[in-house]
Amino acid sequence: MKSYDAVVIGGGPAGITAAMYLARSACSVLMCEQLAPGGQVLMTDFLENYPGHPKGVKGYELADLFIAHLENLPVDRVVGAADSVTGPAGKFITRCAGHEYAGKTVLACTGARHRALGLEREDELIGRGVSYCALCDGNFFRGQTVAVVGGGNSALEEALYLSKIAGKVYLIHRREMFRGSKIFLDRLKGTANVAILPDTIIAELHGDSSLTGLTLRNVRSGLEQRLPIDGLFVYVGIEPATDFLPAELQRDAQGFILTDVEMRTSIPGIFAAGDTRSKLCRQVITAAGDGATAAQAAFIFLEQL
Numbered sequence: 211m212k213s214y215d216a217v218v219i220g221g222g223p224a225g226i227t228a229a230m231y232l233a234r235s236a237c238s239v240l241m242c243e244q245l246a247p248g249g250q251v252l253m254t255d256f257l258e259n260y261p262g263h264p265k266g267v268k269g270y271e272l273a274d275l276f277i278a279h280l281e282n283l284p285v286d287r288v289v290g291a292a293d294s295v296t297g298p299a300g301k302f303i304t305r306c307a308g309h310e311y312a313g314k315t316v317l318a319c320t321g322a323r324h325r326a327l328g329l330e331r332e333d334e335l336i337g338r339g340v341s342y343c344a345l346c347d348g349n350f351f352r353g354q355t356v357a358v359v360g361g362g363n364s365a366l367e368e369a370l371y372l373s374k375i376a377g378k379v380y381l382i383h384r385r386e387m388f389r390g391s392k393i394f395l396d397r398l399k400g401t402a403n404v405a406i407l408p409d410t411i412i413a414e415l416h417g418d419s420s421l422t423g424l425t426l427r428n429v430r431s432g433l434e435q436r437l438p439i440d441g442l443f444v445y446v447g448i449e450p451a452t453d454f455l456p457a458e459l460q461r462d463a464q465g466f467i468l469t470d471v472e473m474r475t476s477i478p479g480i481f482a483a484g485d486t487r488s489k490l491c492r493q494v495i496t497a498a499g500d501g502a503t504a505a506q507a508a509f510i511f512l513e514q515l
């Protein structure tokens with residue numbers, strides 16, 4: 211079994227940064243990533259708030275830069291999903307893609323995944339009109355009518371992105387006020403092919419082999435109306451990807467990992483960084499910052515072993 215100072219699980223901004231910092235501190239590092247590295251950045255059309263990119267940067271371009279930076283450093287990589295972390299501090303075993311890797315420390319940087327609406331037939335219609343990623347699937351709806359559901363920045367940003375591809379975009383939100391930034395909301399209000407439907411929930415999805423429409427319900431009046439659409443993009447929050455971690459690891463009520471300010475979890479030697487931990491602001495910059503802090507804390511832990 212190969213043995214490392216640190217096993218970093220997840221190759222998004224948090225994991226890439228943590229791996230870079232550890233490798234630069236002369237630690238042996240394995241990064242285990244189930245998909246291509248880049249994380250949610252690969253699902254983001256355009257980022258306008260990552261420092262050093264005054265004109266903004268495309269998500270895949272930023273991910274490429276992160277990966278190029280990582281490739282300059284001695285970090286072993288394995289493609290696969292980590293499905294368990296066991297063992298005592300200093301002697302953790304991570305199972306990934308059918309193999310076991312020993313790590314004196316483990317850094318959980320597994321981010322978060324989109325939450326589903328929980329509607330009947332939602333699962334069946336994924337890939338048949340229902341999507342959680344405008345960047346991945348938006349192009350299938352060129353010139354067509356789509357709806358985006360959600361009230362945070364992801365929903366607003368993706369509605370703007372879709373407005374450039376689709377013929378018509380409905381933005382559906384269960385409240386009157388949006389949580390997302392005013393700058394995005396103002397842009398949407400000024401976009402001719404976007405209609406905003408506040409105080410509205412989706413009561414039903416329609417369509418046999420593919421999505422053909424929605425039943426919308428106004429939460430104030432209770433009135434229902436049918437809306438024919440071709441695509442629905444769901445952005446109603448995220449949940450952490452932490453099932454593979456020990457059950458005794460402390461989490462908050464939503465399942466996000468609890469850490470101190472140095473990214474230490476309730477299990478000595480296991481650190482968590484990025485969207486997967488309980489925190490206020492989930493962005494690329496904060497994930498990278500967490501990754502750097504977690505790496506430094508792990509380095510100190512290794513020195514004390």
Ligand SMILES: Cc1cc2nc3c(=O)[nH]c(=O)nc-3n(C[C@H](O)[C@H](O)[C@H](O)COP(=O)(O)OP(=O)(O)OC[C@H]3O[C@@H](n4cnc5c(N)ncnc54)[C@H](O)[C@@H]3O)c2cc1C
Pocket residue numbers: 219220221222223224225242243244245246247248249250251253254255256257258259260290291292293319320321322364367368451454483484485486492493494495497
């Ligand atoms: C549509 C959208 C738009 C966004 N726009 C912006 C923006 O404009 N600006 C901004 O700063 N942020 C934006 N964000 C948020 C930002 O992308 C995230 O906050 C950031 O990517 C979090 O980084 P992370 O490394 O913590 O997690 P992630 O990026 O989620 O990366 C986690 C990685 O872990 C991997 N993984 C998960 N489980 C396992 C496992 N068991 N084994 C192995 N690998 C695993 C995943 O495949 C993933 O690659 C946006 C997000 C989305 C979805």
